[in-house]
Amino acid sequence: MVQAQSSRPGVGATLYDDADGNGVTFRTWAPNADSVSVAGSFNSFNPNTHFLTGEGDGWWSIDVPYVGQGARYKFVIRNNGQELWRRDPWARRLTNSVGDPLVYDKDAYQFQADGFTMPPWNELVIYEMHIGTYGALPGDPVPAGFQDCIDNLDHLMELGVNCVELMPINEFTGDINWGYNLAYPWSVESSYGGPDQLKAFVDACHARGIAVILDVLYNHWGPSDLDLWQYDGWSQNGYGGIFFYNDDLKADTPWGPRPDFGRGEVRTYIHDNAMLWLDEFRLDGLRFDATKYIRGVPEAGVEIPEGWSLMQWINESIDATQPWKITIAEDWGDNEWMSRSVGEGGAGFESQWDGVFLHPVRALASIVDDQDRSMFELRDSVLKSFNGQATQRVVFTESHDEAANQPRLPEVIWPANADSWEAKKRSTLAASVVFTSPGIPMIFQGQEFFEDGTWTDAAPMDWGRKDSFNGIFQLYCDLISLRRNRGGASRGLTGNNTNFHHLNDSDKIGAWHRYDQGGAGDDVVVVTNWKSEYRGSYRIGFPSGGTWYCVFNSNATGYGPAFTGGGPIQVEADAVAWDGMGFSAQLDIPPYTALIFSQERPDDGGGGGGDQNGPILVDGERDELYGDPLVIQDTSTGFGDNDLGLVNYANGSELDSFSARVESGVLYLFFAGNLESNYNKLDIFIDSIPDAGQNRLRDDNPDVKFGGLNRMGGPGDGDEPGLRFDEGFAPDFWIDFTGGGEFGVSYDTFINWSPLLTGGGDEGGWGFAGPGGSGAGLAIFAGNGIIASINNSNTAGVSGGDGIDDGSGVVTGIELAIPLLVLGNTDGNGISVAAFVNGSNHDYLSNQVIGPLGGSPNLGEPRVVDFEEIPGLQHVVVVEAEIPPCPGDFNGDGVVNGADFGSLLAAWGPCKRCEPDLNRDGVVNGADVGLLLAVWGQCP
Incomplete structure (x- = not known):
């Protein structure tokens, strides 16, 4: 029998390699145990050979030499005559949710995209993704894994999003799952590929300039395959034991048992778990699921102060070490204190999902009778903010909840007829509101190519719809380009200021002015028509006079057969005061259409105007x-x-x-x-x-x-x-x-x-x-x-x-x-072209x-x-275009080094079609630094 307390750090199974040898430190918390041993592949799963030594305060540990990565193990806890074989609560990897923990080397994966920079929060566009279905092609088995999703990441670059929000990827029950019944908070789902594949996914996203946010669950765990339940054999009232509340009031949530936020070891377990994803996995933010059930028991109207303080502690720690990373609350309480700073007494989140936007805008799109649509509700949805900050809310019309618990928006608009003109027009009108309202916009996977029906975790994304609805996909590309101001004509959409200056509830017209500092290229005017009728020569106020270009028209014919064109290419705002503004213009507004106006044309053609058939604009270069x-x-x-x-x-x-x-x-x-x-x-x-x-x-x-x-x-x-x-x-x-x-x-x-x-x-x-x-x-x-x-x-x-x-x-x-x-x-091989001018009389x-x-x-x-x-x-x-032999070797000396880095820094900022813009997004920034560092010293 081997028994000796470890002097090395680490909880769970931690590899060591030092002057005294190599092996694994096993440590666990079991305050009610009589004894604890570890059994594994290194001792033929014998529970009587390697006993852990008590360290005090319920902690037990042992160093086991010569054990390496991949070794299987379990803790064996003895309590009052019980012998309990338990999976490690801190297990970093499992064979599956009912299998064995595996010793994991957290330092084995070497990240490549070291130069990634988190996009500014006011420029974020979030894409909510479910790993198990996003990476699978029609006919493929589900779940897909992280590598499958990596193979599809270029789709997101084409779409233009710069942030992915992953639905939970912790080890959960079974293989096909939403992820919200996690069993092991510290382990990465085995069917997705495990922890190293998650790191590779983050790396691949960062190499493409895409941030990654993870949906985390601290309001409940389980309820299935949950070895944390009565982990060391102790419980009260038949509840969950040391990791959970054991009283009738706080023990349960609608989805599973609630962790005990008042117990120090559990608080640390959750806090350190949150930091794990940001530190070791290099994630860029966390979305906290159902925070209302962390801070209270909503059904009873009871607050849980220790839940509130736990959220404050996590957010304070992140702000102190990585303040550029974002935390988002799903609270649904319309509670501005969630996104106030901890110093002010708030929970400290940077943003939160906004139900005041979601539900009214979905209703506006899905109401059958035009006269029942309320422009007052549109106004209130657009203008809503928390603490006067646009980025403190996330706005969307679809998330996993809406897509799965009811049909997707096109299907809600017209059940069993989602391909209808009304569904296409009103769902894209709602999308236009998402991307032009103050807030961080988000879409759910497949929304960009008009997914209908009800989302399920058992079927892959229907990638064929990208071709079938390529026009609608292009519409989303154009909206995202404008929202991120990639063409330099729509900075106001990233700004904090909004003036909803035109409300006509009779004709169902709403218009608002977005701006940061104001002026050409900043001021943006959004005009929406929520009726099926074409509005001609309709006067709208503008903040300044002169030419205003229609940089986006949601009715442009390039977006598909349902989109019939009409509307202005540009308007002239004259000195006729209107809508509280000193200038105004008359314009035509097609039915169920959003128009976006700027006094600058986008450099990248980020919108379709009037009778133009789509998004691209000749720029003379x-x-x-x-x-x-x-x-x-x-x-x-x-x-x-x-x-x-x-x-x-x-x-x-x-x-x-x-x-x-x-x-x-x-x-x-x-x-x-x-x-x-x-x-x-x-x-x-x-x-x-x-x-x-x-x-x-x-x-x-x-x-x-x-x-x-x-x-x-x-x-x-x-x-x-x-x-x-x-x-x-x-x-x-x-x-x-x-x-x-x-x-x-x-x-x-x-x-x-x-x-x-x-x-x-x-x-x-x-x-x-x-x-x-x-x-x-x-x-x-x-x-x-x-x-x-x-x-x-x-x-x-x-x-x-x-x-x-x-x-x-x-x-x-x-x-x-x-x-x-x-x-x-x-x-591209063998293509030939013939062309000629043909006379007018044929x-x-x-x-x-x-x-x-x-x-x-x-x-x-x-x-x-x-x-x-x-x-x-x-x-x-x-012929095929010549590809530069060595991207990153700007001076052509055959090696990527400091001289090339200097060239990149010299081009920092907007840099259209310049060589240092390695990802060809029109700007030289941290994403290009990451790509440069990835080939450092090489000339591939």
């Missing part, structure tokens, strides 16, 4: 990404056109340059030149699948009309070729831009496309190019992932017309971003053709053109 043009054509416009010289029309179309690249699974195309407004066309054909496609375009494909230019098919006989391309060029995909206008009064760009292999017909869209010099953008057919942008800011070389109207009568830049999957291409092809074609004025009708007969290739092959 994007062509830098393409490198040198692949071809610069003869720009002669000496071809016939019956509209040349007319007022408000530009003289002649021309294709001046073309550049392209393939990168990260996307084909990017850039065209420069003039496309005048008398219905000239830029036709683009893409051969994306080598050795396949339709080399001969024929009119017997009745579904593809080529934007009305049917002559691009055969001349009438299905056996005869139509437009013939170079040998070996077999187009699979066609897209067309047509400039059109009526005597300069309006100018539209009509866009058609079709995948030629399918024979599935044209899709068409259109959008206004914007007034001269201003530029505008369209993201078309978002459901297919196609983004297109047009620009008319450069009218150099255009002759004729009458000045500025020329600018609204010509397109001078077109950009395309087409996912390779849309093109049927998997790796009776010839101009000389503006990609390739070496000379200055021929025209080539005749499309149905008789044969590029095979023209010397040289009239198409180009697009």
Whole structure:
């Protein structure tokens, strides 16, 4: 028999390796035990060989040499004739909730993302995640694990969130579970992968600039698989013994037994557990579940002062050591003292979930009759704050509770018809309120691609909905971009100030002004319409005069078929006092729509405005990404056109340059030149699948009309070729831009496309190019992932017309971003592009053709053109973009070192498309430092 008290620190099973040897210190707390031994794989689970020695105050310990990581063990406690085999309350790892504890080396995992910096709380956007279902793909078994979720983290980067809140990951009963019936507070759920995999998940999040918050349970534990229950054999009144209250009043909660917050050892057990996640696991914050049941017994109206002081102690410890980390209370008591400082007598939380926002906003979205929606409740929900601080509340319309205990919001809006226009419009309107109200916004997993039904822990995320509802996904991306002010036009959404300045309860219009310091790029005005009726020429107050751009329109057509456009691209606020403001503007508001206005355009195009079809905005610089043009054509416009010289029309179309690249699974195309407004066309054909496609375009494909230019098919006989391309060029995909206008009064760009292999017909869209010099953008057919942008800011070389109207009568830049999957291409290899300008009468092809074609004025009708007969290739092959051989080696000396770190610091802050911005989020910050340190000394 071995028996000796340990002089080494640690509770549970702690590895040691010092001058006196190596092994494990076992220590436990069992104040009512007669004796304690440890049995494990190192002694054939013999309970009579290794007895712990009493240290006083109920503590027992022993050093067992030569025991290493992974050894299995249990404590054997003897009390009044009982022999109780107990799992370690401090176990850091278990085989499962009814299995054995495992000795764990807490220092084995080596973190990589050392440079991570917690985002400012006013810029946080939280994504609530359940590990077991987020990481699984349809058809996969659940639960998924931490590694599966790591594989899906790039989705969160694409979405734009910068904080993940994990539902509980402590060892719980079984494998499929919400996590709220935890059995072992210090152990990480085995079915998720255990503690090292959790650390790897945190590391992977930090490498992507994403903070991680953990949902912790201190209001109750269990009730199943709970060896803490009557741990050392003692109890009173049949309750839980040393770790729990043992009186009728405080012993139970609705979910399981309540820990004894008044017993010193239990207080330390909970306090140290909270610090464990922040210290060892490097988590960035904690969300405390059901704090109302820590601070009291709500059913009896009784307070538990020792529960309050325990929360204060934890929050004080965090503030003293890691004040940038956040603690969030789920209290539901509308209690501002929860988020007051401990010095003021508060509980010390930095924020809390806000039911005053959640329930009214969900009701506003789900009420059937428009007249029953209350704009007063909207106002109160938007303006609510704790202690006058916006970040002291978390705002959302869905969490795990709402998603699981009732259907998700689209299903609540219209049961059994969640795909309805009403469900899409009103759920996204509610989301717009979440991201524009003061507070820290949060969404629950799947909300971003319109998950419906009821969430369950037994089924994986339906990732297919990301494609099916890609437009709604883009809507969330745009809202998050604006909320984080990533484009520099919406700082007010991160500010502390809100003025709900317009309330019309009859017409169901509500508007509010968000700002930090105020001014262009800061002031944001949000306008919402909660009725199914279109509101035209509606006057809203603005804080300053001049042009206000609509940087987000929740009805933009790029967000899906239910979103029909309408609303302003921009408004002019004049000196008409309104809504208590000195300026105002008249604007159109589509039904069930939110509009966001700023006096600056977002640098990253973080919103869709008016009739624009989506989020991206040409910025006049994007062509830098393409490198040198692949071809610069003869720009002669000496071809016939019956509209040349007319007022408000530009003289002649021309294709001046073309550049392209393939990168990260996307084909990017850039065209420069003039496309005048008398219905000239830029036709683009893409051969994306080598050795396949339709080399001969024929009119017997009745579904593809080529934007009305049917002559691009055969001349009438299905056996005869139509437009013939170079040998070996077999187009699979066609897209067309047509400039059109009526005597300069309006100018539209009509866009058609079709995948030629399918024979599935044209899709068409259109959008206004914007007034001269201003530029505008369209993201078309978002459901297919196609983004297109047009620009008319450069009218150099255009002759004729009458000045500025020329600018609204010509397109001078077109950009395309087409996912390779849309093109049927998997790796970017073998893609070729042909493009040409097609005349307004559809009776010839101009000389503006990609390739070496000379200055021929025209080539005749499309149905008789044969590029095979023209010397040289009239198409180009697009190659994969060159990847820098060593990201982080900014000076090219072959090693990442201090010199490169200096370059990064010199670029600190907003830094659009600069090399030190390693994660390409438009700003150089701590996230880039982390990525740099990850390759320190290397040149991968």
